[in-house]
Amino acid sequence: MSSKFKGKSANRPDITRAALDPEQSTVHSKMDLVSKTLFAPFNNKKKDSSRILTDLAPVIMTPRMINAAATVSSRSRSSLGASAPGGSRLDFATLGRAPMRLTLGTRRITSRDLQIIEATDELLDAEIPEAGGIASDVSLLRGFNATVPSSEKNRTRRKQMRNVETPRIGLKKLGMSARGMMIEDEEERSIASEEDVVVVSRLDERGKRKGKRRGRESLSSAKALGKDELRRQTQEIILDKENLHVRRSLINSEIAEINNKIKALDSIRGSLEQDLLKLHEDELELDDELEGVQERIEFEEAAFRQSGNTKTAPVPHVAPSRRRRGPVFLPSEHDELPPGVAFMTLESHLTPIAALDFSEPYGTLVSASQADSQPRLWDLMTGSEIGRLRGHRGPVKCIQVEDNLCLTGAEDGSVRLWDLRLVDEEEWERDGLADVAEEDEGTAYDGELVEKPNGIRSNEPSEAGTADQAGPCIRLFEGHSKAVTALYFEDECLVTGASDKTLRQWDLATGQCVMTMDILWAISHPQPTITGTGIPNHTFPSAAASAGHFAVPTPPSADGSWDMYEDFVGGVQFWGYGLVSGSGDGAVRMWDMRTGQAHRTLMGHTGPVTCLQFDEMHIVSGSLDKSIRIWDVRTGGTFETLKYDHAVTALQFDTRKVIAATGENGVKIYNRTSMQHSSLSTNGHTQPVERLRYMDRYLVSGGRDAAVKIWTL
Numbered sequence: 001m002s003s004k005f006k007g008k009s010a011n012r013p014d015i016t017r018a019a020l021d022p023e024q025s026t027v028h029s030k031m032d033l034v035s036k037t038l039f040a041p042f043n044n045k046k047k048d049s050s051r052i053l054t055d056l057a058p059v060i061m062t063p064r065m066i067n068a069a070a071t072v073s074s075r076s077r078s079s080l081g082a083s084a085p086g087g088s089r090l091d092f093a094t095l096g097r098a099p100m101r102l103t104l105g106t107r108r109i110t111s112r113d114l115q116i117i118e119a120t121d122e123l124l125d126a127e128i129p130e131a132g133g134i135a136s137d138v139s140l141l142r143g144f145n146a147t148v149p150s151s152e153k154n155r156t157r158r159k160q161m162r163n164v165e166t167p168r169i170g171l172k173k174l175g176m177s178a179r180g181m182m183i184e185d186e187e188e189r190s191i192a193s194e195e196d197v198v199v200v201s202r203l204d205e206r207g208k209r210k211g212k213r214r215g216r217e218s219l220s221s222a223k224a225l226g227k228d229e230l231r232r233q234t235q236e237i238i239l240d241k242e243n244l245h246v247r248r249s250l251i252n253s254e255i256a257e258i259n260n261k262i263k264a265l266d267s268i269r270g271s272l273e274q275d276l277l278k279l280h281e282d283e284l285e286l287d288d289e290l291e292g293v294q295e296r297i298e299f300e301e302a303a304f305r306q307s308g309n310t311k312t313a314p315v316p317h318v319a320p321s322r323r324r325r326g327p328v329f330l331p332s333e334h335d336e337l338p339p340g341v342a343f344m345t346l347e348s349h350l351t352p353i354a355a356l357d358f359s360e361p362y363g364t365l366v367s368a369s370q371a372d373s374q375p376r377l378w379d380l381m382t383g384s385e386i387g388r389l390r391g392h393r394g395p396v397k398c399i400q401v402e403d404n405l406c407l408t409g410a411e412d413g414s415v416r417l418w419d420l421r422l423v424d425e426e427e428w429e430r431d432g433l434a435d436v437a438e439e440d441e442g443t444a445y446d447g448e449l450v451e452k453p454n455g456i457r458s459n460e461p462s463e464a465g466t467a468d469q470a471g472p473c474i475r476l477f478e479g480h481s482k483a484v485t486a487l488y489f490e491d492e493c494l495v496t497g498a499s500d501k502t503l504r505q506w507d508l509a510t511g512q513c514v515m516t517m518d519i520l521w522a523i524s525h526p527q528p529t530i531t532g533t534g535i536p537n538h539t540f541p542s543a544a545a546s547a548g549h550f551a552v553p554t555p556p557s558a559d560g561s562w563d564m565y566e567d568f569v570g571g572v573q574f575w576g577y578g579l580v581s582g583s584g585d586g587a588v589r590m591w592d593m594r595t596g597q598a599h600r601t602l603m604g605h606t607g608p609v610t611c612l613q614f615d616e617m618h619i620v621s622g623s624l625d626k627s628i629r630i631w632d633v634r635t636g637g638t639f640e641t642l643k644y645d646h647a648v649t650a651l652q653f654d655t656r657k658v659i660a661a662t663g664e665n666g667v668k669i670y671n672r673t674s675m676q677h678s679s680l681s682t683n684g685h686t687q688p689v690e691r692l693r694y695m696d697r698y699l700v701s702g703g704r705d706a707a708v709k710i711w712t713l
Contacts, residue, residue, distance in 0.1 A: 154236035161225060161233075277674045284655045284673070289327055328696045330361055337712040339697075342683040344383050344710035348376060353702025355408075356691050357401040361698035364420055366406050367708055368396035375399060375408055377423050380700075380710065387423040391416055391473045397485045397567065407494065409484030415477040415496055417508070422472035479504055479513050485567035486581075488574060495579060495593075497569030499550060503581060505593060515596045519569070519583055522598040530602055530636035550584050552608060554624055555647045557663040557688040561704065565624060571612040580619055582609025588621050588631065602631055604638055611651050620658060622648030628660060628670075642670055650691045659699065661689040667701055667711070680711055 225233075337343055349369040358365040358380060365378040366389070374388040375396050394411030406418040480498035487496045494506040503517040550568045568584040579591040588602040588609060607625030614620065618639060619631040628642040628651060646663025653659070658670040666679035667689055685703035692701040699711035 154240060158233050158236065161229065162223075274674075281656055281671075281673050288655060292327060328361055328698070330696070330698070334361075334697070334712065339712055340680050340682060342680070342701075342709040342711050344380075345683075346378055346383060346385075346708035346710070347706070348385055349706040349708070351706055352687075352704040353691050353706065353708060355396055355399040356700060356702045356708065357399045357406075357693055358695075358700055359401050359403055359420075361695055364401065364404075365700060365708070366399050366401050366408075366420075367702060368399060368408070369706060370395055372396070373410065375406075377420060378708075383710075389416075389418050389423070389472065391471065391476075394483070397483055398487050400487060400489060402489075407487055407489055409487045409496060409498075411483040413478065413480040413482055413484060413498065413500075415480075415484055415487060415494070415506075416473050417475035417477070418472045419474050420472065422474075475508075475511060477506055477511070477513075479516075483567070486569045486572045488572050490574070493574070495572050495574055497572045497581060497583075499566060499568045501550075501568050501583075503569065503572065503579070503591070505596075515593070517579075517591060517596050517598075519581070519589075522589060522601075523585065527598050527601055530600065552584070552624070555626060555663070557646050557704075558665065559687055559704075561688070565608060565610075567608075567610070570608060570610040571621075573612065573614060575614070575616075580612060580614050582612040582621050582623075584608040586623065586625070588612065588619060588629075600636055602636055604629055604631075604641075607647070610647070610649050613651065613653060618653075620651060620653045622651045622660060624648070626662075628658065630658075644668070646688070650689075652692065652694055659692060659694055661692050661701070663688050665689065665703070667692060667699065684709060684711075 346365075346367070349367065349372065351369040351371040354368050354370045355375075356365065356367040362381045364386075365380050366375050367378065368375040373392045373394055373396065374390050376388055377386040378384070379386050389406070389408065392408065392410040392412055392414065396408050396410045398409040400407045401420075404420045406420055407415060408418065409415045477494070477496075480496065480500055480502065482499035484496050484498045487494065489495070489508065492508045494508055495503060496506070497503050501519045503519065504513050505515040505517075506512070507514050549566070551564045551566045554562050554565045556562045565584075570582045570584070572579065572581045574580070574593060577593045579593050581589050581591065583589070586603070586605040586607055586609060588605070589598045590600040590602070591598050602619070605621065605623040605625050605627070607623045609621050609623050612619065612621040614633065617633055619633055620628060621631070622628045624647040626644050626647055628644070628648055629638055630640040630642075631637070632639045642658070642660075644660075644662040649661045649663065651658060651660040653672075656672055658672060660668045660670070662668050664679075665685045665688060666681035667684070669678045669680065670676075671678070680699075685701065685705050685707060687704035689701050689703045692699065694700070694711075694713065697713040699713055700708060701711065702708050
């Protein structure tokens with residue numbers, strides 16, 4: 001149909017009539033058309049039914065129906081206009097569902113579009129099958145007659161024909177009396193209807209029948225209908241049965257259409273719910289982006305003040321990357337990468353990855369393996385190894401990188417602070433073997449340490465000979481008597497946790513150990529304990545209460561491999577004066593760094609806590625008990641529990657997702673908004689993932705296959 005009819009048909013029925021059947025509109029008037037249509041014979045042909053609807057459309061369609069029909073797609077209108085003159089095809093969906101709309105194009109289908117989403121154009125092109133059974137003899141007018149109120153007149157007439165003149169008593173009176181309702185006076189009571197009569201016999205005062213008992217004559221024998229009447233009633237009954245069949249078919253069709261509408265509306269609702277979840281995720285992303293922009297404003301203002309007065313202005317404070325929110329700076333080519341794919345692999349380690357961290361996407365990565373005391377430094381832009389950090393006398397267990405600074409904790413009980421800008425690839429390659437040989441001759445690490453006083457060593461020769469004036473190690477912290485398994489630093493404060501079952505707080509500015517927090521003392525002097533909902537308060541007294549060596553077997557991974565877990569402190573993090581630690585007794589403890597006391601213990605894990613992280617609202621902890629628990633910081637109760645098939649060894653979360661290593665080859669992702677689980681495995685690890693770290697859409701993971709994978713999220 002041309003565009004000029006689309007704009008006017010909604011306001012003028014005559015123009016709509018002309019658009020549907022322009023030839024008939026010029027010949028017949030409306031009354032002639034109605035008369036011809038109503039009195040025309042019906043022979044149940046598809047083309048006749050279509051022609052009837054075509055002729056009746058301009059008369060029966062109200063302006064409201066015409067306005068609704070005008071919203072049908074241009075394709076449907078064009079096909080309608082082409083078929084109307086011939087009278088062979090009509091848009092039944094338009095006429096039968098005029099108040100509804102089918103919206104095409106890019107706009108989303110909503111609840112306003114009540115027309116069933118059922119490929120209308122394809123249905124219009126399909127051939128209409130011939131009706132079978134009784135419906136094959138039913139015309140359009142026959143279907144109309146079956147549904148109008150007058151279709152019941154034959155039944156009413158037959159009912160009246162069966163009425164018999166008999167002595168009457170009102171059944172209405174008996175019914176009202178049985179229900180305890182008031183009965184009107186006999187004079188004012190209306191005479192009962194002819195249907196409400198029964199034949200009764202007269203009784204005497206004692207309730208006995210008067211006179212001689214006679215057999216009651218049948219009511220049917222009192223009236224003869226005749227053959228003609230009976231034949232007529234037979235035809236009427238057959239016709240009524242056909243009417244019932246037609247009405248039953250119509251009701252079944254209505255039910256089927258309602259079911260289709262419900263199904264379509266359910267689909268629309270599901271789509272809208274997904275859109276709502278997406279909007280919620282977008283809102284959370286915008287919140288993070290806003291916070292990131294505000295942090296950037298503060299940083300640039302501080303940098304500007306420092307550039308103006310370099311003598312007195314302090315160094316600009318930058319939030320640690322583990323708490324930094326919002327998008328990060330990425331190369332423009334990063335958007336061309338497909339999501340969920342490991343696009344880079346770093347292969348140099350020979351044993352499973354034990355720790356890793358990076359400064360920023362496409363920045364500097366530091367990784368360490370289980371049997372390697374020299375962490376490797378990588379350039380993530382090129383994927384090449386820059387050099388190694390030499391100095392530890394045992395395998396490195398934990399790493400944190402912030403800009404150009406790196407802190408490492410090892411089995412030798414020491415923590416080293418490195419300046420990554422001082423790592424020179426050629427110098428380390430030239431002097432590496434000689435320095436390692438000299439170190440091995442001077443001190444041999446046998447896995448046992450001697451208790452040292454709290455203190456710090458800088459780049460000066462010492463009795464152990466662990467510092468090199470020309471090397472990148474700028475500070476050496478010693479104090480723990482066993483392996484350092486967890487650390488976290490921010491600004492000038494450092495907190496470390498070790499297998500000697502203590503936590504130590506260090507001042508990076510002065511190099512002194514400020515405080516020592518004894519986990520065994522906290523266990524023996526319990527503070528208020530909050531147990532997770534539905535989980536027994538189970539701990540490991542044999543391992544935690546004794547001062548001996550802590551070691552528990554890990555649950556088998558997906559490939560069947562297992563190991564002995566010896567890290568009593570699985571994770572630490574602080575924010576302001578609040579410190580959170582996870583330990584081998586399955587407890588998550590909250591400490592006050594001003595007093596060194598544990599003021600709250602969160603119980604719920606049934607295995608050692610291997611990793612944790614927290615923000616303003618929640619603490620997220622992973623354990624060897626194959627679960628991740630999300631705790632409410634305000635109440636201390638379990639907010640949510642995520643179950644997995646294998647032990648959880650690493651995790652990181654933000655407001656939208658939780659990413660974890662769960663003893664499988666793929667990296668697990670939990671969407672906190674939609675509560676859906678997914679996994680990253682394309683071009684991934686060949687053995688279970690052990691460690692991971694991500695920023696924005698950039699993820700680094702290390703596995704038992706000794707490989708480091710770079711992913712895009």
